[in-house]
Amino acid sequence: MQATPPADASAAAFAPESDGQSSAQAFNPVQALLMQTMALALDCHRAQNLAQAEELYRAVLSLAPDHADANHNLGAIAMECGQFLAAVPFFQAALQANPKNRQYWVSLVDALLQAGEHTLAEDILEDARRAGLAGDAAGELVERLVDAVMRRTRSARPPQGRMASADQVAELNRLFEAEKFDDVVRLGRKMTRQYPQCPMGFKSLSAALMQLGQMDKAVAPMRQALQLNPRDVDMLSNYGLARSLKGDLVQAEVLLRQAVGHAPRFPQGWFNLAIVLRGQARLQASEQAYRQALEVGGDDPKVLLNLGILLGEMHRFTEGQACVRRALALDSNMVHAHVSLGMLLKDQGRLPEALQALQRALELSPADHGVHSSYLFVANCMPEIDPLERFAAYQRFNQYFGEPHRSAWRPHTNDRNPARRLRVGYVAPVFRTHACRPFLEPLLERHDHDRVELFAYAGPFELEDEVTDHYRTLFEHWIDTRQMSDDELAARIRADGIDVLVDIAGQTKGHRLGAFARKPAPVSLHWLDSGYTTGLTAIDYYLTDAMTVPEGSEHLFSETPWRLPRAPFAYRPGGQAGDVSELPALANGYVTFGTLTRAVRLNDRVVRAWAALLHRVPGSRLELNSGNFCQAEVREQWWPRFEALGIPRDRVIMGFESPPWNVLRRVDIALDCFPQNSGTTLIESLYMGLPFVSLAGVPSMGTLGASVLSAVGHPEWIARSEAEYVDKLVALASDLPSLAQTRRTLRAQMQASALMDEAGFAREVEDAYAQMFARWCASQG
Numbered sequence: 126m127q128a129t130p131p132a133d134a135s136a137a138a139f140a141p142e143s144d145g146q147s148s149a150q151a152f153n154p155v156q157a158l159l160m161q162t163m164a165l166a167l168d169c170h171r172a173q174n175l176a177q178a179e180e181l182y183r184a185v186l187s188l189a190p191d192h193a194d195a196n197h198n199l200g201a202i203a204m205e206c207g208q209f210l211a212a213v214p215f216f217q218a219a220l221q222a223n224p225k226n227r228q229y230w231v232s233l234v235d236a237l238l239q240a241g242e243h244t245l246a247e248d249i250l251e252d253a254r255r256a257g258l259a260g261d262a263a264g265e266l267v268e269r270l271v272d273a274v275m276r277r278t279r280s281a282r283p284p285q286g287r288m289a290s291a292d293q294v295a296e297l298n299r300l301f302e303a304e305k306f307d308d309v310v311r312l313g314r315k316m317t318r319q320y321p322q323c324p325m326g327f328k329s330l331s332a333a334l335m336q337l338g339q340m341d342k343a344v345a346p347m348r349q350a351l352q353l354n355p356r357d358v359d360m361l362s363n364y365g366l367a368r369s370l371k372g373d374l375v376q377a378e379v380l381l382r383q384a385v386g387h388a389p390r391f392p393q394g395w396f397n398l399a400i401v402l403r404g405q406a407r408l409q410a411s412e413q414a415y416r417q418a419l420e421v422g423g424d425d426p427k428v429l430l431n432l433g434i435l436l437g438e439m440h441r442f443t444e445g446q447a448c449v450r451r452a453l454a455l456d457s458n459m460v461h462a463h464v465s466l467g468m469l470l471k472d473q474g475r476l477p478e479a480l481q482a483l484q485r486a487l488e489l490s491p492a493d494h495g496v497h498s499s500y501l502f503v504a505n506c507m508p509e510i511d512p513l514e515r516f517a518a519y520q521r522f523n524q525y526f527g528e529p530h531r532s533a534w535r536p537h538t539n540d541r542n543p544a545r546r547l548r549v550g551y552v553a554p555v556f557r558t559h560a561c562r563p564f565l566e567p568l569l570e571r572h573d574h575d576r577v578e579l580f581a582y583a584g585p586f587e588l589e590d591e592v593t594d595h596y597r598t599l600f601e602h603w604i605d606t607r608q609m610s611d612d613e614l615a616a617r618i619r620a621d622g623i624d625v626l627v628d629i630a631g632q633t634k635g636h637r638l639g640a641f642a643r644k645p646a647p648v649s650l651h652w653l654d655s656g657y658t659t660g661l662t663a664i665d666y667y668l669t670d671a672m673t674v675p676e677g678s679e680h681l682f683s684e685t686p687w688r689l690p691r692a693p694f695a696y697r698p699g700g701q702a703g704d705v706s707e708l709p710a711l712a713n714g715y716v717t718f719g720t721l722t723r724a725v726r727l728n729d730r731v732v733r734a735w736a737a738l739l740h741r742v743p744g745s746r747l748e749l750n751s752g753n754f755c756q757a758e759v760r761e762q763w764w765p766r767f768e769a770l771g772i773p774r775d776r777v778i779m780g781f782e783s784p785p786w787n788v789l790r791r792v793d794i795a796l797d798c799f800p801q802n803s804g805t806t807l808i809e810s811l812y813m814g815l816p817f818v819s820l821a822g823v824p825s826m827g828t829l830g831a832s833v834l835s836a837v838g839h840p841e842w843i844a845r846s847e848a849e850y851v852d853k854l855v856a857l858a859s860d861l862p863s864l865a866q867t868r869r870t871l872r873a874q875m876q877a878s879a880l881m882d883e884a885g886f887a888r889e890v891e892d893a894y895a896q897m898f899a900r901w902c903a904s905q906g
Contacts, residue, residue, distance in 0.1 A: 159188045163195065175202050193222035197229055200236065209240035225591075230258045234266050243273055250375040254405060256591050264410060267375060271382040278355040278383070289316050289325045297329045309333035317346070324353040328360060340367055340608060358388040362397050369401045370607065372589055377401045385417075392422025399431065408439050426452040430462050437469050440752045440781070442759060445469050460490040464499050471503050472753050473762060474724035479503050494639065497522045498632040505657065505825045506725050508800045512823045516681045519660030522632075523683060527642045527661045534663075537647040539624050543899035550580040550623040550646065552606075552614075553654075554635025556596040557589060560805050561629065561654055564694040569599040571695075571887035577894065580621055582606050582614065585635050611639030618645035625894045628664065631655025648897045651684060653694065656804070657825035658682040666897060668890070669693050672832035674824055681824050687893055691879035692836035695886035698812050699784065705814040705872055706790040708865040715744040716858045719792030719815075721785050721806035724753035724763075726798035730847065735796065736770035738851050742858045747796075748778045750788045755781035789813040793864060794857055799850075802830040811837060811875050814868035816857055818842050820850040836880045837871075 166181035179202050185195040200215030216233035223229065230253035237246035250258075250266055293316060300309045310333045316326030327350035334343035347364040350357060365380035378401050384394035399414035415432040419425065429452035436445030446469045452462045467482035483500040490496055501522065504515055551569075555561045572579060581600040583593075584607040597603050602621070606614050614637060618626060626646035630636035633655050641649055642663045650666035651659050658667060660683050667674065667684040670693045674686040710716045718738065727749075739745050747767075754760055764774040782788050785806070789795075795810035795817035797803050802819055807830055810817055819830025821843050831843045842857075844850035857864055875881055 155188060159185055159192070162188070163192075166195070166198070170198060170202070175205065178202065191218070191222045193219045193226065193229070196222065197226075197232060200232060204232070204236060204239070209236045210242075212236040213240070224256055227258055227262060230256065231262055231266065238266070238269055238273060241273075243270060243277075246270055247376050247379055251373055254375055255589050255594060263375075263405070264407065267378050267382065271379055271386065274379065275383055275386055288323045289320050294325060297325070301329075301332075304336075306333040306336045310337070313346070317349075322353065324350045324357060324360070327353070328357070331360075331363065335363065335367070340370060343367060356387050358384040358391050358394060361387070362391070362394045365401065366397050369397075369404060372605075372607070374401055374405050378405070390421040392418045392425065392428070395421065396425075396428055396431070399435075403435055403438075408435060411435055412439070424451065424455060426456045426459055426462070429455070430459065430465060433462075433469070434465050437465070437472060440472075440755045440759075442469050442473050442753075442756065446473075458489055460486050460493060460496065463489065464496055467503065468499060471506075471725045472723070473759060474727050474753075476503060476507050476725070476728060480507065492525060494522070494526050497525065498634075498636065501632045501660075503725070506728065506801045508728050508730050512681055512825075515825060516658070519632075519658055519683065522660040523662055526639060527663050530642045530644070530663070534644040535619075537619075539622060539647050541902040541905055543895060543902050546575065547577050547624045547894055547898055548580065548622055549577045549894060550582055550618055550621065550626045551600075551629060552582040552618075552626065552637050552640065553629035554583075554585055554633075554637075555629060555654065556581060556583045557593045559592075562592065563697050563699065563805065563808075564653060565629065566596075566599075567695045567697045567883040568887055568890060569596070571883045572599075573887070573891060574601070576891050578602075580604065580623060582618065582637070606637065611637065611643065614640040615643035615645040624648060624898050625650070627652055627668075628659065629653050631657065631659050647901045648894075650687065650897070656829055658684060668893065670832055670836075672835045673828050675828065678824055687897065689886075689889050689893060691882075691889065692886065693832065695883045696808050696812075696880055697883065698809070701784050702786050702809075702812060705868060708793055708861065708868050709791050710793045710861055711865060715746060716742055716793045716861075717746045717748060717791060718742075718794050718796050718854070718858075719748040719750065719788065720796040720798070720803065721751055721788065721809070722749075722796075722798055722803040723751050724759075726801050726803060728798075728800075730800075731798050732766050733770060734847055734851055736767055736772050738854050739772050739776055741851065741855050745858065746776050746778060747772075748780075748788070748792060750778075750780055750782060750785065752781050752783075754779040785809060786813065789815060793868075794854065796854075797830045799827060799847075801826045802828070804829065807833055808880070811880075812872055814871045816842060816864070816867055816871065818844055818850055818853040818857070820844045820847065833880065837875050837878045839874075 162181055162185050166178050166185065169178035169181060179199060182195045182199045185192050196215045197219035200212035200219065203212035203215065213233065213236050216229060216236060219226070219229045220233065234246050234249050234253060237249060247270065250263065250270070254263060297309060297312060300312065309329055313326050313330030313333060316323065317330060320326060327346040331343040331346040331350065344367055347360055347367060350360045351364060361380050361384035365377040365384065368380065369377035378398065381394055381398040381401060385391055385398060388394065395414050395418035399411045399418065402411035402414055412432065412435055415428055415435065418428045429448045433445040433448030433452065436448060446466065449462050449466045449469060452459060453466070463482050463486035467479040467486065470479035470482060480503050483496070483503060486496045487500055501518055504510055504518055555565065579600045580602040581596065582604050584605055604617060609617065618640065623646040626649040628638065628641055628649070628651045631651055631654050638659055638661055642661055644663050649664045650668050651664055652668040658681065662683050664684050666687040667682055669686050669688055670691065671688050673693055674682065674688065679686055735747060739747060760779045763779060764777060767777050768774060789810055790813065792815060795807065795815040797807060797817050797819040799820040800822045807817060816839070817830070819834055819842065821828055821831040834840060834842050842853060844853050879885065
């Protein structure tokens with residue numbers, strides 16, 4: 126593969142344009158000369174007049190040393206001349222100027238591969254993955270790297286020297302079967318000293334350390350075993366797994382592809398490879414690896430379960446459900462298969478069945494906090510559950526996972542000066558591309574570092590990316606928590622002297638509520654994700670506002686609500702939103718209602734209300750657009766629910782487009798759900814000029830829409846009953862001139878409101894932190 130930009134199919138590696146080097150300055154004489162010189166250089170490069178092209182590119186760099194394309198194309202010329210290492214600094218300079226350019230990453234890795242610098246190529250590929258290089262381009266580079274490494278190892282000689290005795294090997298096997306891993310460690314260390322050329326001691330030592338959860342200590346003996354025998358598929362697989370747990374997904378893939386390359390019928394290798402590919406968001410490649418594991422190893426419950434989860438992430442819910450049911454047929458007590466079945470049913474809007482599956486998981490494993498969290502998520506969306514009964518489920522979570530730690534709480538020795546700079550820790554699994562980003566990033570970027578010193582307790586990550594790299598720049602301290610137990614994380618937080626500890630996750634995937642249950646900081650609070658109480662009495666406050674947690678609803682929270690004076694967050698729209706469109710109804714002749722919400726929020730009450738709305742607004746349409754509706758078989762499950770209420774399927778459009786901005790441009794009025802309101806999609810709709818009506822209920826998330834509407838200055842769109850909800854939507858749809866005016870002005874209203882006042886929100890949050898800490902200081906006497 127040559128370092129050729131995707132936009133040009135010729136053999137020469139040049140960029141077809143000058144990467145947009147500021148056309149706004151076209152009349153600047155220096156800029157004009159630069160552009161003219163670059164154009165001449167490209168012409169020479171295309172004509173394969175490489176010497177002249179090189180001279181002209183260097184002339185460009187004399188005017189603009191950081192010109193990305195000129196640097197890249199000089200590297201490309203070096204590659205074409207076979208000078209692979211000489212090309213590397215040019216590609217690095219291009220990336221420094223423009224790290225988002227996919228072609229630059231491909232060119233740099235290609236140069237290193239052709240130069241035989243395989244280890245460095247692995248490291249650069251890891252950087253490229255985190256910068257966004259994925260899919261076929263990344264996969265092809267990894268496969269070339271694997272081929273190069275395997276060519277080198279095929280000729281490796283077997284280990285020489287004294288081998289362990291049969292009695293020692295038998296003793297190791299006996300200790301492993303008895304799960305006496307500490308004894309295995311002792312015997313393994315002895316064998317590595319006695320027989321340093323025998324891989325068995327190093328293999329046994331590393332495997333036992335992994336079983337004991339000492340992954341970091343297991344790495345060195347893994348490496349030694351692989352040096353002795355580079356084709357040991359067990360070690361390649363284990364080392365690949367270890368690298369993946371550290372977040373080194375490219376290196377992990379290289380190791381695992383070697384394992385299955387040497388042993389194509391090695392099911393564990395294929396299984397581990399599938400997990401690593403899923404971690405890189407290469408879902409189709411992951412699916413192929415899972416299916417290969419099943420082909421060579423037969424039906425394995427853990428493989429079927431993971432494949433089912435993956436298919437759910439790909440919105441193939443019925444296929445995923447079938448895989449999970451196959452896993453349960455093999456092992457009916459597989460707790461996480463019941464959880465996954467519940468979540469797949471949830472994604473199809475089959476909430477009673479979902480809750481039943483999750484209840485079965487709770488019966489099998491009442492002490493699994495992940496099972497409780499999944500149950501709570503689905504219970505929040507069911508209108509049949511009384512708010513007090515729902516809160517009681519959160520209290521049961523606290524009984525299992527909070528109260529047992531209360532007796533071990535220790536006093537805090539933090540400096541009791543409330544006026545000083547506070548040490549604030551954010552605990553979150555969402556420091557990456559995530560739905561929380563439009564709310565979390567503005568606060569972190571706007572923090573006053575004279576008032577707060579920021580600590581990130583980050584992980585576990587599904588996938589680190591360039592957003593993770595940006596988040597790292599916003600903290601004075603970045604602590605990777607992936608390998609930390611709850612005890613270890615709590616100890617680290619206490620050792621860091623955190624004054625105010627903030628939970629971002631709540632009862633969502635990847636939460637670290639177990640660390641909060643150990644009370645590692647004098648002040649703790651929950652904010653943002655999940656939208657409701659955590660259930661833990663160990664957490665002091667819930668950061669909110671008066672609309673989200675109305676007076677009188679405090680009994681539904683384990684924490685004390687701390688109400689900010691305005692909105693409980695500030696919103697920053699994505700850069701791809703674009704302009705607000707004209708009202709579609711003016712051209713269409715009918716009103717389109719729309720929602721971007723997930724199926725989990727579409728209960729029977731919501732469907733009935735929306736059907737009533739369509740009946741009362743003649744000719745109107747409803748668009749349901751989210752990942753839950755991208756498969757035809759899922760849409761076929763939903764249309765009958767509307768047809769049973771007299772709404773023909775041609776009035777209900779379902780599908781999925783991402784990003785959602787063009788969907789919102791063709792919708793006139795957004796629809797909110799109840800009893801659990803929609804989340805980010807409501808705010809995105811407002812930003813695109815779409816009003817919505819929210820039925821204000823009770824917390825958990827039944828008041829989010831009312832909070833957003835109050836913050837943006839439209840409390841008249843808040844309804845208090847289902848009948849009023851429908852009436853208000855009909856009123857909006859019945860006055861198209863007013864609706865068109867709302868569309869033209871709503872974004873400006875939003876930009877001027879508390880909902881987008883980033884600096885103001887950051888000051889209010891910092892004031893809240895200071896007041897919380899001052900209250901703790903006063904309580905210490």
